[in-house]
Amino acid sequence: MKGVLLVNLGSPDSTDPKDVKKYLDEFLMDPRVIDVPRWARILLVRGIILNTRPKQSAKAYAKIWWEEGSPLIVLSERLQKKVQSKLNIPVGLAMRYGSMTLKKGIQELVDQGCTEIKTIPLYPQFAMATTETIDVKVDEIIAEHFPHVKITRTAAFSKREDYIKVLSESIGERLENLDYEHLLFSYHGVPERHIRKSDVTNGNCKMDGKCCFKKGSEQHEFCYRHQCEMTTVNVAKFLGLKNGTYSTTFQSRLGFDPWLQPYTDRTIERMGKAGVKKMVVVTPAFVSDCLETLEEIAMEGEEIFHEVGGKEFSVIPCLNDRDDFAQVLANMVEEWRIVDVETAIA
Ligand SMILES: C=CC1=C(C)c2cc3[nH]c(cc4nc(cc5[nH]c(cc1n2)c(C)c5CCC(=O)O)C(CCC(=O)O)=C4C)c(C)c3C=C
Ligand SMILES: [Fe+2]
Ligand SMILES: [Fe+2]
Numbered sequence: 001m002k003g004v005l006l007v008n009l010g011s012p013d014s015t016d017p018k019d020v021k022k023y024l025d026e027f028l029m030d031p032r033v034i035d036v037p038r039w040a041r042i043l044l045v046r047g048i049i050l051n052t053r054p055k056q057s058a059k060a061y062a063k064i065w066w067e068e069g070s071p072l073i074v075l076s077e078r079l080q081k082k083v084q085s086k087l088n089i090p091v092g093l094a095m096r097y098g099s100m101t102l103k104k105g106i107q108e109l110v111d112q113g114c115t116e117i118k119t120i121p122l123y124p125q126f127a128m129a130t131t132e133t134i135d136v137k138v139d140e141i142i143a144e145h146f147p148h149v150k151i152t153r154t155a156a157f158s159k160r161e162d163y164i165k166v167l168s169e170s171i172g173e174r175l176e177n178l179d180y181e182h183l184l185f186s187y188h189g190v191p192e193r194h195i196r197k198s199d200v201t202n203g204n205c206k207m208d209g210k211c212c213f214k215k216g217s218e219q220h221e222f223c224y225r226h227q228c229e230m231t232t233v234n235v236a237k238f239l240g241l242k243n244g245t246y247s248t249t250f251q252s253r254l255g256f257d258p259w260l261q262p263y264t265d266r267t268i269e270r271m272g273k274a275g276v277k278k279m280v281v282v283t284p285a286f287v288s289d290c291l292e293t294l295e296e297i298a299m300e301g302e303e304i305f306h307e308v309g310g311k312e313f314s315v316i317p318c319l320n321d322r323d324d325f326a327q328v329l330a331n332m333v334e335e336w337r338i339v340d341v342e343t344a345i346a
Helices: 017-028 038-064 071-085 102-111 128-145 161-176 192-197 218-222 224-239 264-273 291-307 323-345
Strands: 002-008 091-095 116-121 150-152 182-188 246-251 278-282 312-315
Touching: 002 071, 002 102, 002 323, 017 038, 038 291, 071 091, 071 323, 091 102, 102 128, 116 128, 116 323, 128 150, 128 192, 161 224, 161 278, 161 323, 182 224, 182 264, 182 291, 192 224, 218 224, 224 246, 246 264, 246 291, 264 278, 264 291, 278 291, 291 312
Parallel strands: 002 091, 002 116, 116 150, 182 246, 182 278, 278 312
Antiparallel strands: none
């Protein structure tokens, strides 16, 4: 039997700094997240970052935590239920980091009789630190614990027409009721080095973003920046946004390496100082609202904007458990099932 495993990032078990430290240790020790040699990662993560960050992050988590738990987990569970309601095969949920492990998620599907599983990373744009780390970890778990299970990976889905339609409509609905001057598309950042490492053409990426707009380059399939830039372009086209009224930025940088630019926080500050009074932010790299949208953007971002004279700051919710988004995921599953039926007939 076939089954589906939705996979998101994961959250700490609670806002207790001990739980946050455990989660951050697993997350930041992933070589596809902090991609330096293991000895350097141990020094950086366990010797430096984990001394101070867990306390700071625990405070931030406490500001956004819900009675039912982490917003990211709760919203992912609601999405899983919606997708399940549209399909007649089992739909599971797992997280790359934290207690809802990939192994448990696969085990639950196997216990229901699944021998073929389609994994769907809940990230619209490919990145080494998101889609790739899930794919690699799933392969390791399958080889070690479930060698009889066949896995089908799912590529990042930001170019799907149905996804762009749903994302655009979710933004359009909000904009209808808002008077705004600038719409900021803020994506999670990654170090520039990650983009170079994922460049399958070995050196075509110019890092200034211009290469991202070239038609048909084979590097685009694994270029996070390209996929973010194109998400903005495609939504802007769908909604008929006027040039100059929207832009793309990157948030959440950590450490001292250069990350993708322009940075969201500095852009909010610069625009506020330049006289923009009404700003709307949308965060299309995140499928579920989480610490990075609810705290970093909706709280910190708003504070920066107001400090420099901005007046109205609105944040558009992620797609979360919208019915039309659950349908996009269900469509992806149905396409996979149809391909197999067609292959069997042929
Ligand atoms: C080098 C560090 C990091 C990289 C690279 C990175 C990439 C990346 N992350 C997301 C999505 C999410 N990240 C979240 C939290 C978060 N991210 C980092 C670091 C990197 N992320 C840290 C240390 C944290 C934890 C919180 C903190 O201490 O600031 C979350 C939210 C999780 C939650 O529980 O709510 C998401 C989602 C993407 C999409 C991405 C690359 C494209
Ligand atoms: Fe992150
Ligand atoms: Fe590029």
